[in-house]
Amino acid sequence: MDFELTKEQKAIQKAAWDFANGEFTKEYALECDQNHTFPEDLFKKAAGLGLVGIHLPEEYGGQGYGLLEAVLVCEAMCRKDPGLGMAINLGAFASQIIALFGTEEQKLAYLPQVASGDLMTGAAFTEPDHGSDITDMATTAMREGGEYVINGSKTFITNGLNAGVISFLCKTDLKANPPHRGLSLIAVETNREGFEATDAGPKMGLHGSTTAELSLKNVRVPVSNLLGQENRGFYQSLEFFNGSRVEVAAQALGGAQAAFDRVVSYVKQRQQFGRRLADLQVTQHKVADMATKIEAARLITYKAAWTYDNKGPNPSLSSMAKFYAARAAVEIADEAIQMLGGNGYFTENEVERIFRDVRVTEIYEGTREIQKNTIASNILGKQ
Ligand SMILES: Cc1cc2nc3c(=O)[nH]c(=O)nc-3n(C[C@H](O)[C@H](O)[C@H](O)COP(=O)(O)OP(=O)(O)OC[C@H]3O[C@@H](n4cnc5c(N)ncnc54)[C@H](O)[C@@H]3O)c2cc1C
Structure with a gap:
């Protein structure tokens, strides 16, 4: 059993710490906390150093490292300042859903932009009546020709106000029994007609990260926005x-x-x-x-x-x-x-x-x- 990080892992840890130590100031952290602003400039700088796409595959602009290296980066940034570190870590939240289940086209469309800091992502599971229990969803995505028509609302969604694409857990088979066998993950670009995001309201902390209520009214996305397999979303x-x-x-x-x-x-x-x-x-x-x-x-x-x-x-x-x-x-x-x-x-x-x-x-x-x-x-x- 070896409890030592490799030389490369130590170098990644040091790079993340040096970045945070040099760039995260107490004043800026306080400003983001008090003004409820996402540290976009730091997110972009972190991306420029390869720290945002650390565990995205190299062929999609990432660094190709594993979860342990991502953990080292996140820990180092949060050690310097948890508010800034968490907001930056969350900036690419759920891009792993695309990396894990996306098609080649989906990965090429989104992941390089995430790694470069030009696209923020999110995932919407929670609904007003479905929090810890995500075995059923009220948000529906019904097929109409080559499209899904999505209706419903999601709550407490990280990056809801600034993400460019969000993975939604939706009900695609109304008759599935048990219901969790009828849920699917679908990528929704936030500039789609019928998509609306509003701030979820004042919260205790994590002010550098937006948290939103999302409403989808007849939002149409192509069936090719399905992530992974239909009815396997749970x-x-x-x-x-x-x-x-x-x-x-x-x-x-x-x-x-x-x-x-x-x-x-x-x-x-x-x-x-x-x-x-x-x-x-x-x-x-x-x-x-x-x-x-x-x-x-x-x-x-x-x-x-x-x-x-x-x-x-x-x-x-x-x-x-x-x-x-x-x-x-x-x-x-x-x-x-x-x-x-x-x-x-x-x-x-x-x-x-x-x-x-x-x-x-x-x-x-x-x-x-x-x-x-x-x-x-x-x-x-x-x-
Ligand atoms: C800042 C913030 C950001 C968030 N970002 C996201 C996001 O990006 N995407 C997203 O989908 N969601 C997000 N969430 C929502 C979060 O995942 C949910 O709040 C959480 O899963 C709990 O759901 P709930 O709030 O409905 O609580 P409930 O499920 O109503 O739970 C209330 C209490 O009951 C307990 N409880 C419930 N069921 C059980 C059980 N079976 N056994 C024991 N105890 C139980 C819970 O542990 C909790 O203590 C975010 C929340 C916050 C606060």
Whole structure:
């Protein structure tokens, strides 16, 4: 067993860190948080360095690396600043659906633009009445000649306001029993007539990434926009989550480390009762707890990514990585606020923003509870 990254992986990790360290400033992160703006210039710069298309195939403009290298990039950026790192990581959200299931034409049409930072992507599963449970959808895509006519609404969709193409999970067979056998993934370009996106409203964190309500009224797309096989969309979505959940784990891991880094520098300089906070045993134990959780989160996240790349998808391991790293990030960011005292509560010192940003890693792409359901069903069988 070898726990060392390869030389090449270390170089990728360093390139991502050098980029984030050089380009992400506290002022800009605050500006994106307060003005709710996507860091488009940084997304384009990251793309220019090959960091956005890191695990897209080379023949479609990507770097051809695996999930582990994508995890290293995401972790490094989120370590410098989770708000900016997560927004950039999410800029190409679900482009893997196209990479996994798209036809040659679809891949050529979209992926090079994603890798160059010229096209943002998204995926729309969630509906007002279908959140954790995506075994049925109210959004329908009915065939009419050579087209699908799509009607329905989706909620909480990342990049909904700025993506150029979004993969929609729609019902294509109204009679399918069980219903999940009648769902399909369909690419919808957001400039299609009948497509409307509106901001989902103020949210706790992740302000650098837009979240939208999407409405589709008789949106027509050619049947060639089908991604993968008709009526296999539910299974394809789960396949996609096997990889994407590990990327969310990497967001959380970087966010946990970001909070921890700020704690360590704070407790070394803050003095109370004539001693540095770092000299109090209670602080030392908290630091030890945090460091151990981060190490465990890193090990499970890297293992899940490595397993995905080398042995194939392992849904339970992907869920464990997402569940554990996200929990660790939320606990560590919360404790970081406590350890900075009043300063922790103020925006200037970043940890309150880190807490707000990482909190969503326990919610999107399957809540903490849904990850536990996946893990348990692997052990106990489907209930
Ligand atoms: C910022 C943000 C961005 C998002 N981006 C996207 C996106 O790009 N695309 C997209 O499709 N969706 C997106 N989502 C939606 C997200 O995936 C859903 O919010 C999430 O899957 C939960 O669904 P829900 O909100 O309907 O909660 P519900 O499903 O109503 O769940 C409510 C609570 O009940 C629990 N629960 C539900 N069912 C079970 C069960 N069987 N066992 C145990 N507990 C259960 C949940 O864990 C949760 O705690 C985003 C959400 C947010 C907040």
